[in-house]
Amino acid sequence: MTIADNRAPTWWSLTPLVFGAFVVAAEGTILTGVLPQLSRDLHADPAAVGAGLALYPLVYVFGAPTLAVLAGGRSQRLICALGLVTFALGNLIAASAGTLAILMVGRLVAALGACAYIPNAGARALSLGADRRGRVLSIVASGFTAATLVGAPVGIYLASLSSWRYVLVLIAAGALAVVIAQWFSRLRDNPVSTMSMREWLAFVTQRRMLAILLLTFTVVLGEFVVYAYISLVAQHNVHATPAQTATVVLVFGIGSTTGTLLGGFLVDRYGWHRVLWTALTVIATVLLLLPFATHPIAFGAALVVWGLFGWMLTPAQTNRLLHAYPDNGAVLITLNASAVQLGVATGGLAGAAVTSTLGPAALATTGAVIVWIALAAAALTRSTRQPNS
Known part of the structure; x- marks a missing residue:
């Protein structure tokens, strides 16, 4: 427990979760947008790189339920933090990739982190009250759409100026910043369903x-x-x-x-x-x-x-x-x-x-x-x- 638990949550308490959704979604959209650079730098066929990027949603489909079972009874705040740290680690691995195989390993690790973070971030947001849950879930989800609207174009532009590797490092840093912000959020910290x-x-x-x-x-x-x-x-x-x-x-x-x-x-x-x-x-x-x-x-x-x-x-x-x-x-x-x-x-x-x-x-x-x-x-x-x- 932290001192944040003694204060009533407000709409502003959702801010770290929105930024977390933004960071998680921006990574995938940016990599899709710089596929030609990825193909060139990794000396791989564009179709193979595209298939490698498609690993992410498939990992989520099977990884999210499995992680939910393994995390049962633990703190939602803790699982959100661990998920973002894992996501950041996956991006750092991907940023260091010299081959398509290493890039896919990084994407796999990042996907597992997202599996842990996204559902528990949404569940924490719901603590604002049942009568607000439609707006609450939409506000958190706006981080995903904002990543498409703003994050992807900006990330692709930055990648053109430097490298997609530096953009992934920036995303990892953003994820770690959200870890700290969401840890001290006023939102109630419930245990993950067992x-x-x-x-x-x-x-x-x-x-x-x-x-x-x-x-x-x-x-x-x-x-x-x-x-x-x-x-x-x-x-x-x-x-x-x-x-x-x-x-x-x-x-x-x-x-x-x-x-x-x-x-x-x-x-x-x-x-x-x-x-x-x-x-x-x-x-x-x-x-x-x-x-x-x-x-x-x-x-x-x-x-x-x-x-x-x-x-x-x-x-x-x-x-x-x-x-x-x-x-x-x-x-x-x-x-x-x-x-x-x-x-x-x-x-x-x-x-x-x-x-x-x-x-x-x-x-x-x-x-x-x-x-x-x-x-x-x-x-x-x-x-x-x-x-x-």
Whole structure:
């Protein structure tokens, strides 16, 4: 216990957690943006480097639940600190990499650190109160979207001036600074939920749980079939140059950052169910119409709307889980985040298959079909349950 525990937490108490999310997310987006430099410096094929970077979300899918079981009963503050220290160590290993294998080792270590930090940071944030949890989770998640909006462009620019290695060292330093800040946060320090692997499997395989997580996975899969190859979509639709593609990503980032923050407020004001169904309908509709957005203004507008409603999905689904299972905060955040990461990884692979067989023109339509199927299946399932289930 520290003296911080005796003071009432405020909204400002979330600041270290937001910066922690920013630092964790910035690393992956920056490395993706400097892939040609990585390939050159490590003397590796760009496709092999890209595959190595894809290791991160897959590690999260399996690592987060395992670490949650191993950390059971320990301090959330301590696990957050250890997670960030491990994340920093992984970045230092990656920064020293002379081969692709060492880079992948660094990414593996960093991913394990993120697995420990992200769910427990979210669980600590929830101590502000159940009536605020939509806004709380959205504020913490804004660190992720801010990393895409600001962190990635700045990091890529700094890497062009010096080296991606120095940027990773800077990220590691940022993670260690957050360790200190979050340690003295006023947020309540609860123990991590204690679950054996058998209890964890029994919990996650409940029919209701699987239905919620499957919806998260499928919608994210559909979105990332498109977003992972947004540069190709922009080139096909509006013949975007590299500079214009950067603007496209920025536009999407503005929409997603706004949607993240607005989604939490709307969940607290109107309930997760209204936000969820509205967001799903808009996402599916925008992706369906995206192939027809062949004017730069129309294309930009579609991306803003997509980003705005696409990032409302996470706070809505997380609050849906917390409504159904109110005493398992960190576990639920872990599971939903794992479903998101699995959707990201699978969407990227599916998008690659679509691009190689049908071409970039089919990406948005494929993504839309996947999301519409998920929406229809969820609606059919919903009709057999209570409205707020």
